[in-house]
Amino acid sequence: MTKELENAQEIERWGRFELSLPGLQDGNPFTDVSFAARFRQGHRIVEADGFYDGEGCYRVRFMPDTLGKWSYETVSNIPELNLVQGMFTCVDPSAENHGPVGVDREVHFAYADGKPFFPFGTTSYVWNHQDEELQELTLRSLAEAGAFNKIRMCVFPKHYDYNLNEPELYPFAGSLEEGWDFTVFDPAYWKHLERRIENLQQLGIEADLILFHPYDRWGFAEMSPETDDFYLRYAIARLSAFRNIWWSLANEFDLMKAKTMRDWDRFFKIIQERDPYGHLRSIHNWHHPGIHYRSNLHWYDHGKPWVTHASIQHHDLHFVEEWQETYRKPIVVDECRYEGNLNHGWGNITAERMVECFWQGMLNGGYVTHGETFLHENNIIWWSHGGTLHGESPSRIRFLRQIIEAGPQLDRLKTDFHWDIAAGGVDGEYYLAYFGSSRPGFRMLPLPEGITFAIELIDTWNMTMTPLPGTYEGNCRVQLPGKPYQALRIQAINQQT
Numbered sequence: 001m002t003k004e005l006e007n008a009q010e011i012e013r014w015g016r017f018e019l020s021l022p023g024l025q026d027g028n029p030f031t032d033v034s035f036a037a038r039f040r041q042g043h044r045i046v047e048a049d050g051f052y053d054g055e056g057c058y059r060v061r062f063m064p065d066t067l068g069k070w071s072y073e074t075v076s077n078i079p080e081l082n083l084v085q086g087m088f089t090c091v092d093p094s095a096e097n098h099g100p101v102g103v104d105r106e107v108h109f110a111y112a113d114g115k116p117f118f119p120f121g122t123t124s125y126v127w128n129h130q131d132e133e134l135q136e137l138t139l140r141s142l143a144e145a146g147a148f149n150k151i152r153m154c155v156f157p158k159h160y161d162y163n164l165n166e167p168e169l170y171p172f173a174g175s176l177e178e179g180w181d182f183t184v185f186d187p188a189y190w191k192h193l194e195r196r197i198e199n200l201q202q203l204g205i206e207a208d209l210i211l212f213h214p215y216d217r218w219g220f221a222e223m224s225p226e227t228d229d230f231y232l233r234y235a236i237a238r239l240s241a242f243r244n245i246w247w248s249l250a251n252e253f254d255l256m257k258a259k260t261m262r263d264w265d266r267f268f269k270i271i272q273e274r275d276p277y278g279h280l281r282s283i284h285n286w287h288h289p290g291i292h293y294r295s296n297l298h299w300y301d302h303g304k305p306w307v308t309h310a311s312i313q314h315h316d317l318h319f320v321e322e323w324q325e326t327y328r329k330p331i332v333v334d335e336c337r338y339e340g341n342l343n344h345g346w347g348n349i350t351a352e353r354m355v356e357c358f359w360q361g362m363l364n365g366g367y368v369t370h371g372e373t374f375l376h377e378n379n380i381i382w383w384s385h386g387g388t389l390h391g392e393s394p395s396r397i398r399f400l401r402q403i404i405e406a407g408p409q410l411d412r413l414k415t416d417f418h419w420d421i422a423a424g425g426v427d428g429e430y431y432l433a434y435f436g437s438s439r440p441g442f443r444m445l446p447l448p449e450g451i452t453f454a455i456e457l458i459d460t461w462n463m464t465m466t467p468l469p470g471t472y473e474g475n476c477r478v479q480l481p482g483k484p485y486q487a488l489r490i491q492a493i494n495q496q497t
Contacts, residue, residue, distance in 0.1 A: 008088075008089075009088040009089070010088070010089050010090075010091045011064055011088050011089070011090055011091070012090070012091055012092065012093045012094055012097060013064060013065065013066070013067060013090055013091070013092060013093040013097070013099070014063055014064070014065060014093055014097055014098075014099040014100065014112060014243045015063070015064070015093070015097065015243075016061055016062070016063055016241045016242065016243075017061065017062045017063075017064065017070075017088055017241075018059060018060070018061050018062075018241075019037065019050075019059065019060050019061075019072070019074070019084075019086070020053075020057055020058070020059050021057075021058050021059075021074070021080075021081055021084060022056050022057065022058075022080075023035075023056060023057075023058045023076075023078055023080055023081045024056070024078050024080075024081075025055070025056040028183055028184065029052040029058075030052050030183060030184055030185055030234075031183050031230075033052060033058070033076065033077065033078050033081070034075075034076055034077045035049075035050035035051070035052070035058050035060065035074065035075075035076045035078070035081050036048060036049045036050050036060065036074070036075045036076070037050060037060045037062070037072045037073065037074045037075065038072065038073050038075065039062050039064070039070055039071070039072045040070065040071050040072065040073075041064075041066060041068060041069065041070050041071075046062070046276050047276065048060055048061065048062050048237075048240075048241070048276050049233065049236065049237040049274060050074070050076075050237060051234055051237040051238050052185075052187075053187050053190075053191075054187035054188075055187075058076075058081055060074065060237075061237075061238075061240075061241035062241055062276075063100075063240075063241040063242075063243060063276075063277055064088075064090040065099070065112065065277070066090060067090050067091065067092065068089065068090055069087060069088075069089055069090075070087065070088055070089070070090055071085065071086070071087045072085065072086055072087070072088075073085045093113070096204065097243070098111035098112065098113045098115045099111050099112025099113050099243060100112055100243040100244070100245075100277060100279060101117045101206060101244075101246070101280060102278070102280065102308075103280070103308055103309065103329070103330060104116070104117075106328055106329070107324050107328065107329060107330050107331070107365065108330055108409070109280075109309075109330055109367075116405075116409050117149070118149075118362075118367065118401065118404050118405060119149065119150045119206070119332055119367040119369070120147060120148055120149050120150065120358075120367075120368075120370075120397060120398075120400075120401045121148060121149070121150035121151065121152065121206075121208065121332070121334065121367070121368075121369035121370065122142075122147075122148040122150070122151055122152070122369060122370040122371065122372075122382075122394075123151070123152040123334070123335065123338075123369060123370070123371040123383055124138060124151055124152070124153060124382055124383065124384065124385070124386040125152065125153060125154050125158050125210070125213075125251070125383065125384045126153070126154050126157055126158045126163065126167070126384055126385065127151075127153060127384075127385060127386030127387075128153055128154075128192070128193060128196045129154075129157045129158075129167035129168075129169075130167075130385050130386060130387075131168075134380065134385065134386060134387055135196065135386065137386070137387050137388060138385075138386030138387060139199050139200075139203065141386070141387065141388050141389050142200075142203055142205060143203055145389055145394045145395075145398065146398050147370070147394045147395070147397040147398035147401060148205065148370065148394075148397075149204055149205055149206060149401075150205060150206040150208055150246070150369070151200065151205055151206070151207060151208060152208045152210060152248065152251070152334060152369065153207060153208070153209060153210065154209075154210045154213055154251070155171060155193070155209060155210065155211055155235065156171065156212070156213065156216065156218070156220045156221075157170070157218065157220075158213065158215045158216075158384060159215050159216055159217040159218070160215040160384075161344070162342075162379045162381055162384065163215070163384050163385075169186060169188055169189035169192055170186060170189055170218070171185060171186060171189050171190070171220075171231070172184065172185060172186060172220075173185065173186050176217070176218055180218070180219060182223060182224075182227040182230070183230075185234055190238055193239075194238065194239065194242070197209075197239065197242050197244065197245065198242070200244060201242065201243065201244040205244065206244045206245075206246055207242070207244050207245055207246065208246040208248050208282075208334075209239070209245060209246065209247060209248060210248045210250065210251045210284075211232065211235065211247065211248065211249055211250065211267070212228075212249060212250040212251075212253070212256060212259070212267075213250060213251040213252065213256075214250075214251075214252055214255035214256045214257075221256055221258065222258040225263065225266075228263070228267070229266070229270060232267060232270050232271065232274075233270065233274055236270075236271060236274045236275050237274075240274075240275045240276065240277055240279060241277070243277075245279050246279060246280040246281075246282070247271050247275070247279055247280065247281045247282070248282050248283065248284060248311060248334075249264060249267050249268065249271075249281070249282070249283040250264070250283055250284060251284050252284060252285065252286035252313070253283050253284065253285065253286075253300060254285055254286050254287050254298040254299075254300075255286050261300070264283060264300060265304070265306075268281060268283075268304070268306040268307065269306060271306075272306045280308045280309060281306060281307060281308045282302075282307060282308065282309050282310065282311035282332070282334075283300045283302075283307070283311060284311045284312070284313060284334055284335070285298065285299050285300065285312065285313050286298075286313060287299070302323075302327045302329060303326070303327050303328075303329075307329070308329065308330075309329050309330040309331070309332055310323060310327050310329055310330070310331050310332065311332050311334045312331065312332070312333050312334065312335075313333075313334065313335035313336075314333060314335075314336065315336055315337050315357075317333060317336065317357055317360040317361040317364060317366075317368070317422075318360070318364065320333065320360075320361055320364035320365055320366035321364045321365050321366075323366070324365050324366060330366070330367065331365065331366035331367065332366065332367045332368075332369065333357070333361050333366060333367070333368045333369065334369040335369065335371065336354075336357040336361070336368060336369070337349045337353075337354075337357075337371070338354075338371035338372055338373040338383055339351050339353075339354040339370075339371070339372050339373070339374075339391040339392075339393050340371075340372055340373030340374045340375075340381075340383075340391070341373070341374055341375055342373045342374075342375065342381075344373075347373035347383070348373070351391055351392035351393040351396070352437070352461065352484075352485060354370060354391070354393040354397075355393050355396040355397065355400070355460060355461070355485070356436050356437065356485070358370075358396075358397055358400055359400060359422060359434040359436070359460060359487065360422045360434065360436060362400070362404060362424075363422035363423055363424045363432055363433075363434050364422055364424075365424070370393060370394065370397055371383045372389060372390065372391045372393075372394075374390045374391065395463065396460060396461060396463060399460070399463040400460070403432070403458070403489070407430060407432070407489075408426050408429070408430055414426070414427065419433060419445070419446075421433055421434060421435055421436070421438070421443075422434040422436065425490070427448065428448050428451050428492060429491070429492050430489075430490070430491050430492070431447075431488070431489075431490040431491075432487060432488070432489055432490075433445070433487060433488045433490070434460070434486075434487040435480070435484070435485075435486050435487065436484065436485065437484045437485070438484065439480075439482050439483050439484045439486075440480050440482065441479070441480055441481075441482040442477055442478060442479050442480050443477075443478050443480060444475060444476070444477055444478075445472070445475070445476055445478055445488075445490075446474075446475050447472060447473060447474055447475070447476055447490070448473075448474070449473065449474045450473070450474075451473060451492050452471045452472070452473050452492065452493045453471060453472045453473065453490050453491060453492055453493065454467065454468075454471060454472075454490075454491055454493055455467075455468045455472055455478060455488055455489070455490050455491075456468065456488065456489045456490075456491075457480070457481070457486060457487075457488060458486065458487040458488065458489055459485065459486060460485045460486065460487050461484075461485040465489070471493065472490070
């Protein structure tokens with residue numbers, strides 16, 4: 001028997017429609033009940049899995065991507081949840097809603113409405129597993145920094161140096177002492193995670209959600225294949241309708257010895273098949289390649305069709321252009337070491353080096369993610385716990401972000417000028433050149449003949465931009481201050497904005 005709901009809801013484009021229905025509580029609803037909905041507009045049908053949210057409540061969520069009337073009908077093996085029908089209207093998005101981020105023009109990113117997206121990420125693996133006060137502080141720090149529009153964070157808690165506390169909530173029912181029931185999820189945990197993803201969305205920050213990782217004492221890194229798949233399907237059903245979700249299958253996947261390459265292939269396929277919206281999908285490595293990255297046989301093949309972009313851990317940003325040519329996908333160096341003073345080699349680079357990584361990575365055609373690891377008397381370290389940013393790099397990263405977002409779309413920014421420095425540009429219009437830790441007193445630049453350019457000297461550390469006197473054309477000499485971390489912005493006179 002078909003059941004109709006009166007529903008005059010208006011949902012903004014790329015917003016989130018949610019249907020909640022009461023249903024069976026007996027037995028194990030997580031495993032015994034199937035629940036989904038078919039959303040229809042004209043001849044188009046989009047299927048979305050629903051989920052059990054505890055206390056007899058079943059939910060299904062949907063992110064509409066086209067304006068107008070949508071109808072839906074539920075599908076379930078339980079009569080009271082089956083064939084429930086209704087409608088809603090998809091209306092224009094609010095000003096800050098640009099939709100989910102996707103791949104744009106092969107090696108870059110854009111929001112669904114076409115607005116370019118330049119990832120300026122940070123890492124705070126388990127900030128969402130800390131106490132409430134610290135989580136709120138993390139959100140305030142992100143808002144105040146203004147540098148980051150993506151954050152890497154984990155579903156599961158983390159056990160590692162400086163990470164020894166027990167979180168309050170876990171994805172599954174049970175406890176470390178008494179054991180986990182891997183057939184029952186804890187809805188309180190998932191509601192909390194959803195709230196934090198929503199908080200990030202309100203700040204304009206993408207949640208690059210890490211689904212698995214090796215730093216574990218609870219048994220989550222060594223679940224059975226059946227449990228892995230069960231968990232993935234539940235996570236997708238609950239979270240895929242959030243427009244700011246990216247799926248990162250793992251942090252340092254190659255340290256997870258209980259998983260094989262076939263497992264990772266299967267996980268990618270599950271996400272690709274069950275996520276109705278095609279959110280971005282990646283996987284992150286630990287092993288470094290030595291002299292040449294192809295010597296690393298441990299890397300997952302980012303060229304596989306279900307991988308949308310390469311998420312790479314590597315300290316040498318000169319490889320970015322080569323990785324881009326190999327995979328023909330966006331390259332995000334999600335870990336290039338961290339600004340800080342930890343005892344670990346990956347956790348004690350200078351702020352100057354962190355900023356240099358961002359400039360080099362972007363002008364070689366890719367994107368870079370920040371991290372911070374300063375010793376703290378209470379072991380509250382941004383890289384894992386969030387809290388307060390103590391480093392000197394975030395303000396300089398924000399400065400670079402402002403320069404990049406004010407320039408041309410990066411799909412036009414060629415990076416093969418062979419100027420012997422990190423440089424990118426649009427022929428005859430616009431160039432950025434970065435000298436890094438080098439400190440030349442002048443440079444000869446082969447600018448095009450017949451076009452007049454103005455040049456600004458950028459001090460990337462002091463965050464200043466100083467117009468150089470005169471104009472420039474053709475093979476020209478540019479006087480420089482002979483100190484490190486300088487860059488040039490070169491614009492044709494009639495192209496300046």
